[in-house]
Amino acid sequence: MPPIQIALVGVGKIVRDQHLPAIAKNGDYRLIAAASRHGTVDGVDNFKSIEAMLEAVPAIDAVSLCMPPQYRYEAARTALEAGKHVFLEKPPGATLSEVADLESLAASKGLSLFASWHSRYAPAVEAAKSFLAATTIRDVKIVWKEDVRQWHPNQEWIWAAGGLGIFDPGINALSIVTHILPRPLFITAAALEFPENRDAPIAATIAFTDADKLAVSAEFDWRQTGKQSWDIVAQTDAGEMVLSEGGAKLSIDGKIAHEEPEQEYPMLYKRFAEIIRAKTSDVDLAPLRHVADAFMLGRRKFVEAFHD
Known part of the structure; x- marks a missing residue:
């Protein structure tokens, strides 16, 4: 089949680090x-704009939208109205309602819409899912702590509302937890810490459960220095499972069970090509729904101002 003629919208750090190399290596x-x-x-x-690009280059088949989520809805709707398949960087939008509207529009036009959760494609995620499906889970703890100054330097949009x-x-x-656990979760409590000079939180603690009363907790913090922490730890009847390094490494009782080089964005573009060829969409809103629920239920605490 002929290659998919693709265009990028929003050329920033993530495009240069991930999207461009992944597209260059994919013959689709x-x-x-x-x-x-x-x-x-x-x-x-x-x-300078998606409108100018679509008017000047009608041969485009698909667009990958990589701008901040607050601006993604209008660009996605413009692309779908022009008959283009759409890849949405995570999170897929600023609200649940706007992504649902895009999904409905894509379906009405026979186009593919892809909500891309890149961490689900980390090398050890599927192995973790298989391990948990074969045992009884007793509790789960998520620790996701990193240094915002390292990963998002001078990115003011990320501190704005939305x-x-x-x-x-x-x-x-x-996105990983909602994929690897066997039953849907819901939030029972949350606490969000907002710098006094920002409109978005710098830290959060969340308690989840499911229909079987599984205890799941999450600690998110952007003030981590030194070693970064991206870990999911599950106590199970088959031992302690640690999914570490953002899903790259799986250990059971301290022994490595699965580890491979990271290929998240190449896998995302492979999946996007698959759904375009199959004339379907892939839009799972569970991770974004949990974020919305955390904002809805979370107690708010103001902490010291944050400056880059």
């Missing part, structure tokens, strides 16, 4: 254009 795609207010991509036509704050990385943990 040919990158033909990019649109961004500030960035450009070498070797393709560049535009930017999610600590839930920008925390939603990665939620």
Whole structure:
């Protein structure tokens, strides 16, 4: 089959670090254009807006939207109305309602919409899911702590309302947990810490359970220095399971059970090509729903101001 003619919208750090290399190595795609207010991509036509790009390059089959979530809905709707398949960086949108509207529009036009949860494609995630499916889980603890100055330097949008704050990385943990646990979770309590000069939280603690009263807790914090922590620990009848390094490594009772090189974004683009060829969509809103519930139920505490 001919390659999918794809375009990128929102050329920032994540595009340069992940999207461009993944597309370049995948023969299912040919990158033909990019649109961004500030960035450009070498070797393709560049535009300042998605509207200008779609008008000038009608051969585009699909667009990958990588701008902040607060601005993604209008761009996604523009692309779908123009007959293009749409890849949504995580989180897929600023609200649940707007993503549901995009899913309905894509279905009405026979187009593919992909809510891309990259951490679900970490190397050891499927192995962890298989391990948990074969045993009884006693409790689960999520510890997702990193240094915001290292991973999001000078990114003001992430602190604005709708930017999610600590839930920008925390939603990665939620995307894994909602995939590997056998039953749906719901939040019973949450506490969110907001810097006094910001509109998004810098830390959060959350308690979850499921229909069988499983205890699941999460600690998210953006103030971690030194070694970063991206771990999911489950106590089970088959031993202690530790899914570490953001899903890259699985250990059972301290022994490595699964470890491979990270290939998250190449796997995302493989999946996007699959759903385009199959004429379907892949839009799971469970991780974003948990974030919305945390904001709905969470107690709010103001902490000292944060400055980059």
